[in-house]
Amino acid sequence: MVKNLKLLDKALQLLPEVKETVVEPLDIAAFLKPLKKGDSVEIDFGRHLVGHIKLKLGYVRSHPDAPVWLRFSFAENKKEFEERVEDYQGWICSAWVQQEQVHIDLVPGEYFLPRRYSFRYVKIEVLDVSSKFDLIIEEAKAVALSSADDSRLSAYHSENKELEQLDRIACNTLHDCMQKVFEDGPKRDQRLWMGDLRLQALANYETYQMNDMVKGCLYLFGALPMENGQVGACVFLDPEPEVDDTSMFDYSLLYVVALWDYYKQTKDKEALRDLWETARTQISLAQKRVDNGIVRDRDVLGWCFLDWSLELNKQAGAQGVLLYAMQSAIAIAQELRENRDAECLKGTYEVYRKAAKAYFYDEKKGLFVSGENRQISYASQVWLILGGVVDSEEGLRILHNVAADREALEMVTPYMYHYYIEALLKCNADEEALAVLTEYWGGMARLGADTFWELYNPKNPDESPYGGTIVNSYCHAWSCAPAYFLRKYFGEN
Incomplete structure (x- = not known):
């Protein structure tokens, strides 16, 4: 495995410390009752959080003469309590379901669950307890974890209170995904994904401004490439830093965009120089998939992400992402005065841009089409527009x-x-952009979200790409867009 130890050392020094905050439940009286076999309680901590739970257990009647057998279920969304893990038949590992069974030998006493969970609600079921005594949960506290520095977060102000609510939920989402790295989801997958990082970094620049954390994550990807030099789709931090064996055409290219975003925000030329070779390599590798100016289509599952849809043909979108990344690569090369690279990239960009217009654009429909079946999708239009194939x-x-x-x-x-x-x-459609943001993210808010979700289809809110909502992530990094767009483009801030 390839590791650039110099970049890795820089990355690890830049990553933040994770801080602890004790959180009390909303209604303590809800669980202060004697519990027998088959009884259960639900505890609401009032907000989404990531961390551990501590219990103080007592009893009534006779002295405990046997262990207590409990099942803990943790939920970001109460819907997770409606599904049984035994009924889940999806393709992603059911070990992600946040459920534990524990035997507690000594009562009274305190108990600390060592695993980290992502939750607002906790359900505790008594699977068995001696008939001689009843269990009492005398105290329940959560130890919330995040590296986000709340002192850096200024309030977002707008005359529209719904926008303030969306910003607040988006900030909560980002906050709980900020752990040692920018995690994609603190429930699942608990690691650093490149596509998510780009959007988290944008939101961070407008909120917590923990730019060293962004820098550290960029260095991690640079330090841990795949064997061919490609930026992996995600990296693991523990038990030791390591790149995953998954690669995605678009995620690798978005590394280039994220690096340029970071430089525009910080003017950190040292980082730009350190990571330029990694960025340039992503363009070079992507170009190997290009014939006559057009990205080759593939039928390999997961070769390019774009969106959670098995039906989506990725060819046109992939072309748009390549052009989008090349724009950033040109800007980086010019900033570093790598003039030969800049000129070469500009020339190639124009070839690919013109080829894209000729190959993908259907004059009759006034739309871009993708793949041999000439599929029409939002993703294809969006990415080719962002890639600069047409004017605004x-x-x-x-x-x-x-x-x-x-x-x-x-x-x-x-x-x-x-x-x-x-x-x-x-395309200078600011009002339309705000309307889309308000309608889409507002839909999650109206369904009670206190953090934004991994997937939300307004026509089917319970949709899951995995075969069951019990493994869906209801706090997911790539959904924190309102904090970025509202603060940068809309409102007093």
Whole structure:
């Protein structure tokens, strides 16, 4: 495995400390009752949090003469309590379900669950207890974990109170995903993904401004490439830093964009120089998948992400992501005065851009199509617009055309909606962008979200890409877009 120890050492020194905060339940009286076999209690901590739970246990009647057997279930969303793990038949590992069975030998006493959970609600079921005594939960506390520095977060102000609510939920989402690294989801997958990092970093610049944390994560990806130099889709931090064996065409390219975003925010030229070779390599590797200016289509599952949809053809979107990343690569090369690289990239970009317009654009439909079946999707339009294939005026016409096309494949993740809003803003459609943000993220808020979700399909809110909502993540990094867009483009801030 390839490891750049110099970059890795820099990365680890930049990562923040995780801080602890004790959180009390909303209603202590709700669980202060004697519990027999088969009884249960639900504890609401009032907000989403990531961390541990501590209990103080007591008893009534006779002295305890046997262990207590308990089942703990943790939920970010109460819906998780409605599914039984035994009934889950999805393709992702059921070990992600936040359930534990424990035997507690000594009562009275205190008990600390060592695993980290992501939750607002905790359900405690008494699977068995001696008939000679009843169990009492005298005290329950959560130890919440986050590296986010709340003192750096200023309030967002708007005359529209719904926008303030969306910003608050988005900040909560980012806050709980900020652990030692920017995790994609603190329930699942608990690691650093490149696609998520780019969006988290943007939100961070407008909120917590913990830019060294962004820098450390960029260095981690740079230090831990795959064997061919490609930035992996995600990296693990523990038990030791290591890249996953998963790669995605678009995620690798977004490393280039995230690096340029970071430089624009910080003017950190040392980091730009340190990581330029990694960024340049992503463009070079992507170009190996290009024939006659067009990214080759593939039928390999997961070769390019774009959105959680097995139906989505990725070819046109992949072309757009490549062009989008090349724009950032050109800017980096110019900033570093790597003039030969800059000129070469500019020339190649123009070839790919013109090829994309000729190959993917359907004049009759006024839309981009993708793949041999000429599929029409939001993702294809968005990414080719962001890639600069058309100007803002034509781009807006295309976005209006796809919205009017009932057969167009729609978006299902906040991740893809983020880029849809970015495309609307690029096309100077600020009011439309705000309306989309308010309607989409507002839909989650109206369903009671106190952090934003991994996947939300307004037409099917219970949709899961995994085969069961019990493994869905209801606090997911790529959904913190409102904090970025509202603070940067809308409102007094």
